Amino acid sequence: MMHRVVGWAMRRAGLAVALWVVALIAVTAGSTLVGDAYRNDNSLPGTDSQRVVDTFRDHQPQGATESIQIVLFDDSGLVAAKGRINAMLTEVGELPQVAAVADPFAGKGSLSTDGRTAYATVQLDVAAPDMPAEDVRTIIDKAQGIAKDGLQVELGGDLVRSAQESDGGASEGAGMLAALVILVFLFGSLLAASLPLLTAVFAVGGTLGLLVLASHLFTIPDYTAPVMMLVGLGVGIDYALLIFSRYRSELLEGADRHQAARIALDTAGRSVLFAGCTVVIALLGLLALGLGSLQGLALGVTVTVLMTMLAAVSLLPALLTLFGGRIERSVRKHAAKARRRPGDGWRKLATMVQRRPWAPLVLGTLALVTLCLPALDLRLGFADAGTDDPAKTSRKAYDLLASGFGPGFNGPLIVVSEGSPQAAQALNAKLATDPGIAAVTPPQLLADGKVATVLVFPKSAPQDAATSELVERLRNETLPQLAEQTKATYLVGGSTAAADDFASAVSKRLPIFVLVVVGLSALLLMAVFRSVLIPLKAALLNLLSIGASLGIITLVFQQGWFGVQEGPIEAFVPVMIFAIVFGLSMDYEVFLISRIHEEWRRTGDALGAVREGLANTGSVITAAAAIMIVVFGAFLLSPDRMLKQFGLGLAVAVLLDALLIRCVIVPAVLRLLGTRAWWLPGWLDRVLPAVALEREDAADDVPGELAEVRR
Numbered sequence: 001m002m003h004r005v006v007g008w009a010m011r012r013a014g015l016a017v018a019l020w021v022v023a024l025i026a027v028t029a030g031s032t033l034v035g036d037a038y039r040n041d042n043s044l045p046g047t048d049s050q051r052v053v054d055t056f057r058d059h060q061p062q063g064a065t066e067s068i069q070i071v072l073f074d075d076s077g078l079v080a081a082k083g084r085i086n087a088m089l090t091e092v093g094e095l096p097q098v099a100a101v102a103d104p105f106a107g108k109g110s111l112s113t114d115g116r117t118a119y120a121t122v123q124l125d126v127a128a129p130d131m132p133a134e135d136v137r138t139i140i141d142k143a144q145g146i147a148k149d150g151l152q153v154e155l156g157g158d159l160v161r162s163a164q165e166s167d168g169g170a171s172e173g174a175g176m177l178a179a180l181v182i183l184v185f186l187f188g189s190l191l192a193a194s195l196p197l198l199t200a201v202f203a204v205g206g207t208l209g210l211l212v213l214a215s216h217l218f219t220i221p222d223y224t225a226p227v228m229m230l231v232g233l234g235v236g237i238d239y240a241l242l243i244f245s246r247y248r249s250e251l252l253e254g255a256d257r258h259q260a261a262r263i264a265l266d267t268a269g270r271s272v273l274f275a276g277c278t279v280v281i282a283l284l285g286l287l288a289l290g291l292g293s294l295q296g297l298a299l300g301v302t303v304t305v306l307m308t309m310l311a312a313v314s315l316l317p318a319l320l321t322l323f324g325g326r327i328e329r330s331v332r333k334h335a336a337k338a339r340r341r342p343g344d345g346w347r348k349l350a351t352m353v354q355r356r357p358w359a360p361l362v363l364g365t366l367a368l369v370t371l372c373l374p375a376l377d378l379r380l381g382f383a384d385a386g387t388d389d390p391a392k393t394s395r396k397a398y399d400l401l402a403s404g405f406g407p408g409f410n411g412p413l414i415v416v417s418e419g420s421p422q423a424a425q426a427l428n429a430k431l432a433t434d435p436g437i438a439a440v441t442p443p444q445l446l447a448d449g450k451v452a453t454v455l456v457f458p459k460s461a462p463q464d465a466a467t468s469e470l471v472e473r474l475r476n477e478t479l480p481q482l483a484e485q486t487k488a489t490y491l492v493g494g495s496t497a498a499a500d501d502f503a504s505a506v507s508k509r510l511p512i513f514v515l516v517v518v519g520l521s522a523l524l525l526m527a528v529f530r531s532v533l534i535p536l537k538a539a540l541l542n543l544l545s546i547g548a549s550l551g552i553i554t555l556v557f558q559q560g561w562f563g564v565q566e567g568p569i570e571a572f573v574p575v576m577i578f579a580i581v582f583g584l585s586m587d588y589e590v591f592l593i594s595r596i597h598e599e600w601r602r603t604g605d606a607l608g609a610v611r612e613g614l615a616n617t618g619s620v621i622t623a624a625a626a627i628m629i630v631v632f633g634a635f636l637l638s639p640d641r642m643l644k645q646f647g648l649g650l651a652v653a654v655l656l657d658a659l660l661i662r663c664v665i666v667p668a669v670l671r672l673l674g675t676r677a678w679w680l681p682g683w684l685d686r687v688l689p690a691v692a693l694e695r696e697d698a699a700d701d702v703p704g705e706l707a708e709v710r711r
Helices: 002-011 013-034 048-059 079-093 135-146 158-164 169-187 191-216 224-252 257-289 292-337 344-355 358-377 393-405 421-432 465-486 495-529 533-558 574-605 608-637 641-678 683-687 702-709
Strands: 067-074 098-101 117-124 151-156 413-418 435-440 453-458 489-493
Touching: 002 013, 002 169, 002 257, 002 489, 013 135, 013 191, 013 495, 048 413, 048 489, 048 495, 067 079, 067 135, 067 393, 079 098, 079 117, 079 135, 098 574, 117 393, 135 151, 135 158, 151 533, 169 191, 169 224, 169 292, 169 393, 169 413, 169 608, 169 641, 191 224, 191 292, 224 292, 224 574, 224 608, 224 641, 257 292, 257 495, 257 574, 292 574, 344 608, 344 641, 358 533, 358 641, 413 421, 413 465, 421 435, 421 465, 453 465, 465 489, 465 495, 495 533, 495 574, 533 574, 533 641, 574 608, 574 641, 608 641
Parallel strands: none
Antiparallel strands: 067 117, 067 151, 098 117, 413 453, 413 489, 435 453
């Protein structure tokens, strides 16, 4: 199949490029006309927080609407500004989508005890997905119009946070520009450097349009698009680079353009397809977690990887055919200026590692283990206004409410009582005696009168560990004891409880996820390289690089290194990083080991095969890693905390994998294993299917379709 696709793309190069252009334009135009229908599925079946949501849905059939908080502060007291405030609230009440505005001076508990802080709840008549961002900004502008003469007005709520978010397009642009610079230095030609980048742009652009269209058929979260671009750009450039670098090396060894393209696609092309399959397996392993919010994200990123694989074996061969003459002249001219044979530095590194393999192996492994240790204290959660930029109005509103009413005011727990009114009153009295609770509201009956709710304000902030401990204590000790006395059912929900439930669900299902991903990937490697120890080594080292990247994320984002706002790690970031990094690590593993395997089969010299394999792939792996790092690292420029965590985690994992693992630890391990690295029991050899990444006749066999191209 790959030969047919490649052969057709090279014979009909102009048509192949034209079809990609037409497809990109068509899918972009279609997605623009239709628009997206992204939906965040945060359901957690079987958890207390989900049962609270279901209870509200069952007993409030009219559905829930969204609200916005207007927070007011004046150091000299708010009474003097009462007239201006009431006039502003009246005007806000007349704006579109606003159902009602509470009076902060009339409502109980809306004014702080010192009279300097107050809040007014703006109740909307629509749910969050139906509220236009423009209308939210209008409310913000109208409310802040009276902020003068010492009066501070800030707004809070999820809608306000969303309305403030920027597109963050500078991240992708900065990453692509840096990648282009690296490619130019590697190949010495702007045209040659542009081909991998152009291939990635086509793949990501097409996938973005498909994702918008797919959002009407599947539940895809709204954060899928930036994550997809993050992965797609890195993987797309990486795959095209691996193929193009083999094409370049074949040219330098004397092959003509068409023969070089065929060999590159028949060797590196197969490695790319295999590596892409391991990424897809890792991403689809997220389905084993059974969490709706991750399934849509996994689907989107999987389609991205598949599109990059398709572009690498269809668009890139067409571009090599169209621009092959100019690229060949540029490659040979650049090689003529080189002062030494390509790969000499990597041969020296491999020789040095092989001379004393234990020292780099032990030191490198200790370094990875040390970086993994902070991940043991990793705490999962969801970002709220407390982790926003201090300059944003949502963060200022959060801080004002915490200062005026207590840190737990920003994340109240919702406790539901299903039973008699006396059971609800007993709940209220019991909660008031808990040392971790600052205040409890009187029970409020829902519309049908069958269920009562109580708001619980912890003494600690929503993202503090003490709040999670309070949730656990209420669920495991306080409420079960009370339920035995009252025969009622009590449930604890709210955003903090939901974050704890999500973390618990991930932790319970993580072993299955890891087993599925690692097991299937190891079987694929075993089938390809006919070895037991190679897959085992790859799995262990990949797990260490992932653990090290999670350790770095914990230090930076949870413990606040380098001045970063402290807070929990986004609950789904670790599993997504595991899936993506484990798959991406296989790229370098397959590319390096396949070249070593090719040399070993050709010469039978295990040590020499390692040196030649590293010499032929070291510079490419380094360049590919550098591109991945700058693309992923560019997302640290994003205003979104989740994307920053993704970007840092992926960049660190790729850095450690490409430089420390592939170029130091792997040669050391292979030196110690020698020919045993390629050992496979006879019975297993007979059971496993044969999957070849390099063809034994690759040097002289020309498939019929490609032969026509050469003629």
